[in-house]
Amino acid sequence: MDSRTVALIRTTFKAVAAEEGGPEKLASSFYATLFTDYPHVRDFFPAAMDSQRDRLVKAISYTLDRLEEPNKLLPFLAQLGRDHRKYGVKPEHYVAVATSLKTAMRRFAGTEMWTDEVEQAWDDGLTVIAETMIGAADQEKTPAVWSGTVVESRSVLRNLTVVRLQLDKPMSYAAGQYMSVQVPSRPRMWRYLSPAVPANANCEIEFHIRSVLGGWVSPAIVGQTQLGETWLLGSPLGGLGVPRNTKRKMLMIGCGTGIAPLRAQIMSMAQRRTNPKVHLFVGGHYPCDLYDLETLSRLAVANKWLTVTPVAENDQNPWWYVDSGEPAPEFPGLEPRMTGQIGKIVAGFGSWADRDVQIVGSPSMVQTTKFRLMAAGTETKNIRHDPLF
Structure with a gap:
């Protein structure tokens, strides 16, 4: 898509989203149109639609922000297309979704903003999205589910x-x-x-x-x-990972169950002959939230390229946590636990200019940590995280 097309799509979407209650109204209008005009599509969706509406707007926003980055957007859309096979989605369903979304956008943009040129821009954008997802689904040979x-x-x-x-x-x-x-x-x-x-x-x-x-x-x-x-x-999604033979050192930051994909990567790297240095910060609100330290300890002892620093926002566990009364276990190979907000602590180490960075956790944790690292001098291009929706 050319820059004019991208600008028209973004401008109309942001104008609608900027209105009071705009995102919620847009999502409600879209699903109302979709289920009224194409009632058979309703079976693909859960009975409770609250979280589904929120995810729709975030997904649209994420996609529009990357319209000028086809090297990032197209692989993401291809993954979604492969994943959507689990619903039994067919090409005509993509037409239904595109038509309903365009109808909802036209309704809220108004006749003054919704010109023939804007409509054509949305047609072009939605066609690229649908064709990419359909093409990836058609070419995929792995199971749908x-x-x-x-x-x-x-x-x-x-x-x-x-x-x-x-x-x-x-x-x-x-x-x-x-x-x-x-x-x-x-x-x-x-x-x-x-x-x-x-x-x-x-x-x-x-x-x-x-x-x-x-x-x-x-x-x-x-x-x-x-x-x-x-x-x-469903099919695997996401682009986190450490390429083989990479020379770039890694900084990994995970909170709560965000440790899971980072731990999986470290386990995978442990099977390789050589690896770059990795510094993993694992965080939680309380010490008890650092539930996987035993596994991380074993990995750190066995792999000298791995440094693990536990971080808890509070020194004491919450009232509901029942302490066994036994002495606190020791975890060899780990750095001493630090207390504080994980993003602030990590940024306090410096700019991490020599590192590729991965952040995994809640959307608010990812955004806060990312902004703190950028303020400390970390280049945005070196920071990766999954879509926040």
């Missing part, structure tokens, strides 16, 4: 569970990627989870799930997962 049987569900904290699955067939994914998951108790509610282990010949996969207050899926996983139940998994 995998099944996994729960073989272990281990409660780590009252709001955090580790689940291990036995897949029905091998899944090839890069350590650091994530995938959409559907559990039996929440049909049609797919949620993104990151494996905590690399792909392996045993077809085993492990997820770390924290219950999110007010969430639909994570509390069900933490509170209701049963041995023997079957989960469904």
Whole structure:
């Protein structure tokens, strides 16, 4: 797309989003139009649409911000196209979505802003998006969906569970990627989870799930997962990872269950002959949130290129955490635990100019940490994280 087309698309979307309640109104109008004009599409979506509306606007915004970066946008869209096969999506469904989105945009932009040139720009943009996703789906030879049987569900904290699955067939994914998951108790509610282990010949996969207050899926996983139940998994997504033979040192920053994709990458790197130096900061609100230090300790002892620094915002555990009364375990190979906000602590070490940076955690943690690093002199091009939606 040329710069004029990109500018017209962005301008109209930002004008609509800038109005009071604009994003929510746009999403509601889009889904109302889609389900009215194409009622058969409703079966692809969950009964509760609140989080779905929010994710739609964030996904559109993420895509529009990268229209002039085809080397980043097109691979992302191709991954989405492969992932959407799990719904049974066909080309006509992309037409329905594009038409409904354009109708919603036209309704809120108004006749003065929505000119013939603007309509053509949106047609061109939506065509590129749809064709990229359809083309990737058509060319993909891997399964549209995998099944996994729960073989272990281990409660780590009252709001955090580790689940291990036995897949029905091998899944090839890069350590650091994530995938959409559907559990039996929440049909049609797919949620993104990151494996905590690399792909392996045993077809085993492990997820770390924290219950999110007010969430639909994570509390069900933490509170209701049963041995023997079957989960469904979509295609791998995301671009985090450490290329082989890279000479660039790494800075990895993970909070809470954000340690999972970083740990998977470190485990994968440990199988290589040589690696660059990696400094991993793992954080949590409380010391008990640093639930995976034993594993990280073993990795750090076995791999001298790895430095692990635990960080907790508070020195004391919360009132609900029941201490066993036993002496605190020692974890050889780890740096002494630091206290404070993880982004501030990491930025306090300097600009990390010689490092490629990965950040994994909640959207607010990722943004805050990223801004602190940039303020400390870290170049934006060296910072990577998954889409924040």
